[in-house]
Amino acid sequence: MLLIKNAKILSPGTPHHGKKRDLSIDRKGRIQSIRAKLDEKRSKVLDVRGAYVSPGWMDVGVQVGDPGFEHREDLQSVAAAAAAGGFTALAPQPNTPPPIHSKSEVRYLRDGLRDSLIDLYPLGAVSQSCEGGDITEIYDMHRAGAIAFTDGQQSIQDGGLMMRALQYVKAIDGIVINAPHDESIAGRGQIHEGQMSTALGMKGLPALAEELMLQRDLYLLAYTDSRLHVANVSTAGAVALIREAKRKGLRVTASVPAMNLALTEEVLEGFDTNYKVLPPLREKSDLLALRRGIQDGTLDFVSSNHTPLEGEAKKLEFPYADFGALGLQTLFPLVNTHLGDRFKAEDWVRLLAFRPREVFGLAVPEIREKEMANLTIFSTEAEWTFEAQAIRSKSPNTPFLGQSFRGKVLGVVNKGQSVLF
Amino acid sequence: MTTSQLSTPHVLGIKYLTESDIQLIFETAESFKEVINRPIKKVPSLRDVTVANLFFEYSTRTRLSFELAEKRLSADVVNFSASSSSVKKWETLLDTVNNILSMKVDMVVMRHPAPGAPAFLSRHIDAHIINAGDGTHEHPTQALLDAFSMREKLGDLAGKKVAIMGDILHSRVALSNIFCLQKLGAQVVVCGPPTLIPKYIDRMGVGVEYNLRRALEWCDVANILRIQLERQDIKYFPSLREYAQFYGVNKQLLNSLKKEVVIMHPGPINRGVEITSDVADSDQSIILQQVENGVAIRMAILYLLAAKR
Numbered sequence: 036m037l038l039i040k041n042a043k044i045l046s047p048g049t050p051h052h053g054k055k056r057d058l059s060i061d062r063k064g065r066i067q068s069i070r071a072k073l074d075e076k077r078s079k080v081l082d083v084r085g086a087y088v089s090p091g092w093m094d095v096g097v098q099v100g101d102p103g104f105e106h107r108e109d110l111q112s113v114a115a116a117a118a119a120g121g122f123t124a125l126a127p128q129p130n131t132p133p134p135i136h137s138k139s140e141v142r143y144l145r146d147g148l149r150d151s152l153i154d155l156y157p158l159g160a161v162s163q164s165c166e167g168g169d170i171t172e173i174y175d176m177h178r179a180g181a182i183a184f185t186d187g188q189q190s191i192q193d194g195g196l197m198m199r200a201l202q203y204v205k206a207i208d209g210i211v212i213n214a215p216h217d218e219s220i221a222g223r224g225q226i227h228e229g230q231m232s233t234a235l236g237m238k239g240l241p242a243l244a245e246e247l248m249l250q251r252d253l254y255l256l257a258y259t260d261s262r263l264h265v266a267n268v269s270t271a272g273a274v275a276l277i278r279e280a281k282r283k284g285l286r287v288t289a290s291v292p293a294m295n296l297a298l299t300e301e302v303l304e305g306f307d308t309n310y311k312v313l314p315p316l317r318e319k320s321d322l323l324a325l326r327r328g329i330q331d332g333t334l335d336f337v338s339s340n341h342t343p344l345e346g347e348a349k350k351l352e353f354p355y356a357d358f359g360a361l362g363l364q365t366l367f368p369l370v371n372t373h374l375g376d377r378f379k380a381e382d383w384v385r386l387l388a389f390r391p392r393e394v395f396g397l398a399v400p401e402i403r404e405k406e407m408a409n410l411t412i413f414s415t416e417a418e419w420t421f422e423a424q425a426i427r428s429k430s431p432n433t434p435f436l437g438q439s440f441r442g443k444v445l446g447v448v449n450k451g452q453s454v455l456f
Numbered sequence: 457m458t459t460s461q462l463s464t465p466h467v468l469g470i471k472y473l474t475e476s477d478i479q480l481i482f483e484t485a486e487s488f489k490e491v492i493n494r495p496i497k498k499v500p501s502l503r504d505v506t507v508a509n510l511f512f513e514y515s516t517r518t519r520l521s522f523e524l525a526e527k528r529l530s531a532d533v534v535n536f537s538a539s540s541s542s543v544k545k546w547e548t549l550l551d552t553v554n555n556i557l558s559m560k561v562d563m564v565v566m567r568h569p570a571p572g573a574p575a576f577l578s579r580h581i582d583a584h585i586i587n588a589g590d591g592t593h594e595h596p597t598q599a600l601l602d603a604f605s606m607r608e609k610l611g612d613l614a615g616k617k618v619a620i621m622g623d624i625l626h627s628r629v630a631l632s633n634i635f636c637l638q639k640l641g642a643q644v645v646v647c648g649p650p651t652l653i654p655k656y657i658d659r660m661g662v663g664v665e666y667n668l669r670r671a672l673e674w675c676d677v678a679n680i681l682r683i684q685l686e687r688q689d690i691k692y693f694p695s696l697r698e699y700a701q702f703y704g705v706n707k708q709l710l711n712s713l714k715k716e717v718v719i720m721h722p723g724p725i726n727r728g729v730e731i732t733s734d735v736a737d738s739d740q741s742i743i744l745q746q747v748e749n750g751v752a753i754r755m756a757i758l759y760l761l762a763a764k765r
Contacts, residue, residue, distance in 0.1 A: 222690070225571075230659045234471070236571045236593030236631050239655075306572030352549055352570030354591070 036061060037453055038078040042088040042412065044069070045384045046402035058088065060408045064451030069404055081455055083445055086414040087380045090400040091123025091449050092387035094363060095290065096158070096212070096266055097341040098188065099125075100429070102143065103132035107430050108343040110144075113363070114153040115427040118454040120339065120363035121387070121411040121444035125153055126395070128187035129160040136160035136171045141179040152452035154409075156182045156397070161200045161211060165189040170199055177207045182395045183264065185212035188313070188342075192218055194251055201261035210288075210395065214267035215248035216313070225354055227315040231300040237353070240315045242270040249273050253280045256287060264394060265289040268334060269314035271324030278333040288394045289333065291325050292340035293366040297373040298322075302434070308349045308356035309434035312340065326374060329386065336390040339366040343430035361433040365421065367413065369435065371442030375415055383413070409449045417443035462760045466585040468574045469594035470635035478639060482604055484756035485749070492528060492751060502531035505762050508561045510553065511537045511588070512568045517723055517747065518588050518598070522565050525754035529762075534561070549573065550580055557583055563761060566590075584761040586754075592626050598722050599632035601753040603640060605746045606677055609718055614641030619671040621703065622681035622730050625652045625692070629681060629722045634662055647671035648703060651692040668703050672710070677718040680705055680731050700729050707734040716740055723747070 037060045044051040044058070057073035060066055094117065100107035108116075117125050127144060129135035135144060135157055144157040159181035163169045166189075173184055184204060191197045191213050200211045221244040226232050228239020249265060253276060256263045265277060268291045277289045298316050310316060328334040342359025349356050367387070371378070388411070392399045400409035420439045423431070446455035462477050470478075491499055507526045511519055519535075526533045536556065553564065563584040566574050571593035578585050589595040603613060610616055618637050624630045624646045637644050638661060645663035646653055658664055665671040672678060683699065693699055710717060719731075719741040727733050736743060 229656050233654045233656045233660060234631075236591060236628055238592075241655075306575045347548075350548070350550065352568065352573040352576055354570045 036075060036078040037448070038073060038075045038080045039088065039412065040073070040080060040082040041085055042083050043085060043380070044402050045087050045089045045380055047381070047384070049401050049403045051402065055085070058402075060448060062451070064408050064448070066402065066404055066406050066408045069402070081446065083412055083414070086412055086417075086445055088402060089384045089411045089413065090388040090402060091409040091447060092121050092411045093124035093126070093391040094122050094339045094341070094366070095126040095336070095391050095395070096187070096338050097125050097127050097363065098130065098343065098359065099127040100343060101131065101147070102140070107345055108428055110147045111151070112427060112429045114148055114151040116341070116361070116363040117153055118447050119425070119427045119444065119456070120365070121367055121413055121447060122363060123152060123154060123409050123411065123447050123449040124156060124392070126156040126158050126182060129158050129185065130165055130187040130189060134160050134165050135181075136163055136165065138172065138175045138179040141176045141181045145180040152447065152449040152454065154449065156180070156395070158182065158187065158212065159184050161186050161191060162196060167191060167193050167196060170196065170203060173200075173203055173209065174207060177209060182397065183210040183212050185266070188214070190214050190216035190218070190248065194255065197252060198255045198259060201255055201259040201263065205259070205261050208262070210262045210264050212264040212266050213252055214314070215245045215252060215265065215273070216267075217244045217248040220244035220247060225311065226303050227300045227317045229300055229318055231303055235303065235306070242272055242317065242321070245270050245314060246272040246276065249276050253285065253287065256280070256285050262286045266338065267292055267314045267340065268325065268328070269295045269317055269321060271321045274324045274328040274333055278328070281333065288335045290336045290338045291329065291334045293337050293362060293370050294340065294360065296322070296325055296329065296337065297369050306353050307434055308351065308353055309360055309432055311353065311356055311358055312342070312360050313358040326377070330377065335394055336386050337366065337370060339363045343428045344432045346431050349432045359432065361426070361428050361430060364425070364427065365433065365435050365440075367444060368421070368440035368442045371415055372440045375442055380415060407450075411447050412445040413443065414445060415442050417441070419443050462764060465761070465764055466574070466578050467596050467757055467761065468578060468585065468587050470596045470599050470632045470639070471594065473596070473639075475639045478600065478603070478636065481600055481753065481756045481760065482607065484760060485604055485752040488755040488759070489749065489752040492755075498528050498530060500530045501759050502526065502529035502762055505563065506532040506534065506561045507563045507565060507758065508556050509533065509535045510556070510564055510566045512566070513538065513589070515567055515588070517750070518567065521747070521750040522588060522754050525751050525758055528751070529755055529758055531758070549577065553577060553581055557581055563758065584764070586757060586761065589628055591628065592631070593628055594632045595628040596632050597750070597754055597757060598629050599636040601746055601750040602633055602679060602720060602722065603636050604753055605720065605742055605749050606718065608745070608749070609742055610676060613637065616642045616677065617645070617675045618642050618677045618679060619645045619647055619665070619675035620679045620681065621647045621668065621671065621705065623652045623684050624648050624657065624681070625654055626684040627681050633679060634660060645671055645674060649693050649699070668705070669709065672705070672713055672717055675717060677720060678705065679720040679722070681722065682724060682726055683729060696729050704728070704730055704732065705735050706732040707738065710735060710740065718742060720746060
């Protein structure tokens with residue numbers, strides 16, 4: 036029995052939304068009662084002192100090393116990192132060896148965390164081995180539980196493949212996810228092409244590489260009349276294109292990595308490879324456009340872009356280091372620290388609990404009596420410092436060690452289990 | 457002279473030096489230039505200091521220049537080059553350097569193909585580091601010797617016009633020269649085919665000119681860079697033949713100008729490509745003075761860093 040006291044309930048459409056309540060959860064994980072005041076004996080009591088309780092958060096597009104790169108991250112460690120970051124649901128990328136490109140891998144993921152408090156929603160590959168060639172058995176993977184189709188970190192280069200994928204998923208009302216990144220323009224770019232790449236003598240990744248391919252995807256979307264989710268939006272131009280496409284009525288949704296909402300290329304001054312990420316950290320004008328996009332709904336949700344890498348892949352000369360950083364545990368504190376003042380607590384619920392599920396047609400958990408508890412407890416005010424021992428991933432690649440944050444996840448509850456901090 | 461010490465324990469790039477650091481290096485180099493023209497060229501300043509020259513990328517003149525500078529200061533010198541190294545056995549840079557430092561080395565001179573490699577090293581090891589060229593990032597000693605040579609020829613560089621010609625995109629020399637010349641008050645224009653000029657170079661306060669003649673008409677000094685074929689992973693221009701026709705500096709072109717432009721080149725020269733022999737070997741050219749000054753500049757930097765121990 037768990038008793039959460041003095042929590043502000045954020046669950047739009049339910050009777051207790053917006054109110055300060057005590058909430059008790061029984062042994063099976065069901066919400067027993069929600070009252071202004073509850074006194075339960077023999078309960079574990081957590082007084083959250085005015086912190087918020089939201090339906091459990093979901094992150095789409097996390098890189099898991101399982102199967103194949105278990106030394107970077109396995110299902111257990113990603114579940115622990117997700118819980119610590121406030122998430123109760125994950126949709127992992129298909130880029131593993133072997134890739135998630137047939138029914139059996141989808142089932143492996145779907146069943147892999149059955150006993151954990153995390154709900155796992157697999158993303159199936161669009162092409163065999165995510166290599167951009169032949170299309171996969173999308174219907175079969177859909178039946179096995181894949182919620183959408185993407186080549187994940189591998190952006191779909193071939194326009195014909197993209198077109199056929201968008202057409203093919205229509206029979207199941209499916210969604211294709213693509214992170215636009217034209218490799219012929221991006222070349223061997225290391226960081227955003229701009230003033231910093233010029234000053235550091237580093238090959239640049241032009242905004243053009245993202246926008247050119249996004250244009251293509253939007254044209255293909257209009258042609259196929261299908262559904263597209265644009266992942267890893269990072270430029271002002273891309274936000275404008277998506278805004279315009281939505282205005283025209285195309286069925287497009289989009290998400291932005293947390294780091295791109297918080298930081299710009301300026302942090303790369305010291306060649307810290309932990310800031311070497313894809314999409315790259317861009318300029319102030321991009322950052323501001325992304326923030327506007329989040330606030331006006333052009334961008335539907337925020338993603339962690341969680342990419343665990345062993346230390347050896349990062350403790351290298353900059354061009355030799357791999358792209359990617361941990362993100363699950365720092366998504367909320369990072370964004371809240373940098374733009375919490377413009378956000379209401381309700382915005383977090385929209386961005387992390389509602390939109391990720393609504394986009395993929397998943398039911399959003401409700402905080403009401405007799406429902407199973409699937410919730411995230413968070414404070415937008417608590418201040419803390421991120422230390423190495425707090426990392427729950429198997430990998431160490433975060434640029435945020437030693438940084439102070441405002442905003443903290445206090446716990447998650449789901450499937451009759453809880454993790455409280 | 458306002459100071460007698462460098463503001464930094466390493467020379468990782470011109471970016472990280474102050475203007476008074478640069479002036480201090482010039483003044484120190486002047487006295488070393490006098491030393492190396494004496495009958496006995498050696499001084500004991502770096503006795504008992506061990507310097508490791510780590511060259512992870514091919515070099516002739518920079519390596520020789522550093523080695524001479526070190527030996528004239530009486531340092532103990534060890535050399536390492538990538539071809540004879542454990543790099544091919546997949547040892548990491550950090551492991552390689554730490555192994556060398558375990559043999560009690562005080563200073564590291566490093567050339568490396570990766571931008572930022574010396575900065576990376578400086579965060580992880582305890583030795584003074586001098587960047588002898590890191591990929592397409594910086595080559596600070598080259599920029600210092602270039603500016604020192606221009607200063608010898610033209611005096612104070614404030615207000616002087618310097619054009620940098622050629623492959624700007626793949627050039628660490630261009631970038632370091634831009635930083636250095638700007639700190640000394642000179643104006644800089646870069647000139648080359650558009651595919652070899654970084655798109656955002658103008659944001660650094662640098663002019664861009666695609667026409668060679670116009671660049672030459674504008675400048676007091678033309679610093680002509682080598683085409684870095686080894687750093688081009690794709691084709692940025694169709695042929696050396698066409699490049700030589702449109703961006704090669706020849707005597708006829710120089711003679712048609714109404715003034716005498718000082719000609720520089722960091723070497724090695726591709727004769728007949730970016731510069732013809734009659735230009736390289738002319739009185740306008742200070743290419744060999746650059747090489748001589750290189751030793752004095754490197755002696756100055758080694759001396760000043762050793763003083764920070």
